[in-house]
Amino acid sequence: MRSKKILFLIEVSIFTALALVLDLAPFLSFKIWAQGGSISLAMIPVFIVAFRWGIKGGLLSGFLWGVLQVATGTAYILTPIQGILDYGIAFTVIGFAGIFANKVQKAVKDGHTKEYLTYIMFGVLLASSLRFIAHYSAGVVFFESAIDGQTVWMYSLLYNISYMVPSFIICTIAVFFLFHKQPRTLLNAA
Numbered sequence: 653m654r655s656k657k658i659l660f661l662i663e664v665s666i667f668t669a670l671a672l673v674l675d676l677a678p679f680l681s682f683k684i685w686a687q688g689g690s691i692s693l694a695m696i697p698v699f700i701v702a703f704r705w706g707i708k709g710g711l712l713s714g715f716l717w718g719v720l721q722v723a724t725g726t727a728y729i730l731t732p733i734q735g736i737l738d739y740g741i742a743f744t745v746i747g748f749a750g751i752f753a754n755k756v757q758k759a760v761k762d763g764h765t766k767e768y769l770t771y772i773m774f775g776v777l778l779a780s781s782l783r784f785i786a787h788y789s790a791g792v793v794f795f796e797s798a799i800d801g802q803t804v805w806m807y808s809l810l811y812n813i814s815y816m817v818p819s820f821i822i823c824t825i826a827v828f829f830l831f832h833k834q835p836r837t838l839l840n841a842a
Contacts (some may be wrong), residue, residue, distance in 0.1 A: 665708055667697035668716040675717075676726065689787075689815040695823050696747055699776060702750035703757075703831070703838055710747025710779075720742035730794060737790035740793070745782035749775035760835045768835065772827055779819040789810045 675694035699715060700709025718739040721727045729735035752775040759768035806821030831838060 660705055660709060663704065663711050664701055664716070668713045668720065671695070671697040671717045672724070675721070676724075689811065691815050691818045691822065693822060693826055695776075695779070695783075695819065696826055698743075698746045699749050699772075699779070699823065699827050699828075700837075702747050702779070703753050703775065704770065705750065706753040707747060707750035708840070710750035710753075711744055712747065713749045714746040715740070715744040717746075720770055732790045734790045734794045736785050738792065742783045742786035742790070745786060746779045749779040751775065751778065756836055760838050765832070765835070768838075770833065772831060773806055773824055776820065776824045776827055780816060780823070784812055784816040786815065 671694050674697065675690070675692055695719075698710060698713045701713040718741075720738050720741070722729070722735070727735065727739050729739065752771040756768045756771045756775070759765075759771060788808050790802055791811055795804050795807050795811070
């Protein structure tokens, strides 16, 4: 039991650090806005932890990734509420993909490829949607005055959709590929 806890902490640490590296690597992350927002593969390590260890591992990894962004100075924070929404909540909620961990692992054990890939897609969609909601809310707080003729609600929607939708698509394809080629990697943990 103790070795499983140690393995949990090691994997959460390594995959969280990998998320930060993927986010910071200029050739792997396409920054499209000066105030934050990039199209990248950086959510994938958090998804791996979430599908291997469940919601607890996913939430911890996502939270730590947000904390690391603040600690490394890459976070773009102008108000406390915006900072909490953009870095405390938005990255933590990626871990909710772990809600589907047991179903994914059972489908892998049973050899039901289509089923586990479907659950993975639902997990990535749920996590990306929750992250979008947090960033959208932070944008409403952050963008007090938007472009002429556009409400702050619409501006935040367009701003955040511009990078979250492509990130969702890229991460879904990458996670599908990773787990389709090596589905047994999902079974080591939870």
